[in-house]
Amino acid sequence: DGIYIGTECLVALFATVGNILVIWVVKLNSAFQNMTLYFIVSLALADIAVGVLVMPLAIVVSLGVRVHFYACLFMCCLMVVFTNASILSLLAIAIDRYLRVKLPTRYKVITTERRVWWALGLCWTVSLLAGLVPMFGWNKTQPGNADFLSCQFTTVMRMDYMVYFGFFTWTLVPLLVMCVLYVEIFYIIRTKLSQGTTSVRGTGGFYGQEFRTAKSLALVLFLFAISWLPLCIINCISYF
Template structure:
């Protein structure tokens, strides 16, 4: 394999890595900004479920704005103070944790909607949904910053006189924290709860549809809508698991089998997959949620395709669907 004069193979790999990450970051930010904009424009989408979806979108925007740039910086191995490097690494965990807790909140919300439909509106209010979102982010910060209070890999003998190190995620982050606390406690457990909840959601919906079909020869529209939306949101959870589990599994391999060597290419691929997840969610909403898709098309037509003369206004704002 030949390389351009003056560019080493390692530099070429770094450039490719940075370029791909930059594309993922741009897609994550643009896609999820549109998610927030769609919810703001369409009043019909300003419900408790989309309150949690906006929280997830904000976390995905943070991936593009903060996580990916920080991951690039850390991958280059800059010289930083130990606790500066550790704090930057903790930020990556905080954003990830906020995503999974937002997904869990969505699952609980949909479960309550099909389990207690008559009492749902009085129990799950907009105010309580906002409180739940705040709690998700508070818990994310608390769990993500645990390494800062001592559960880390600080070894004084490896520090320079100024406390500087060559910054790297595995250099500062303790693997037992990543495996036992972060993965088993705050990834596997929430994912398991979500699987159980969505399983129960589909069971209840199918049961209700069958009962109504037998009684009236026509399925209830309410539960048909709930079934379609539940499938879309369950797909978001599945994509999260597919994108994030490989990286966590590699962490487990490193922890339980230190002599097992994982190729750097596999690690890079795992990192890419975890970041790509943030760009996928808007695609799921656009292709599978009709109200979201219609509003997105109307926004595109209004702000990108409508170019009237100065004295001719664009069409009126998007009506509620």
């Protein structure tokens, strides 16, 4: 338990400090003031919430602290909420990058500040609703057991929710969509850069910059996938 708690605290510290620095750099650097950075800040806020709230809650749950059934369930649901917010923020970033390279001349018309705020609101609202589904009945409550208990994730959360809803619907599908989008982004950029015509040379700097940005964001997506997929796969194996 000591090693686990120490590791969780270390991860929480790095996640919080690292993402606060991301937001600070975005705020100070005028070159970063564009619509994409709204989504990056949203992702950073979701990751800060993971560090500040989810990691401590994970420690509480791992210790099996005795609490009311619905208090335990709510803590477990919060973990899912902020994970969903991270995934949907990554998806929003991928869609934004795709529009930027696919429709560069119409990008600013399409991605207005108002639409970006609506998209962010939708991401967080959907994350909240999807994460709180177990609070409305999809949980392990039984007549007589909705009382105080030793809080464990598997004691209150149903595996069919975590596998079919949490993994297949809210993790795997967005990840596959993002992979398709980034493949298309790299294909478009490569095509534009390889044309070598006079009209394209004028935008060579634009597509070169987009290529570097896409590589960085694809790396973030890859790291997110390798961080969460093992746990999701373990849940699937234990369920099936």
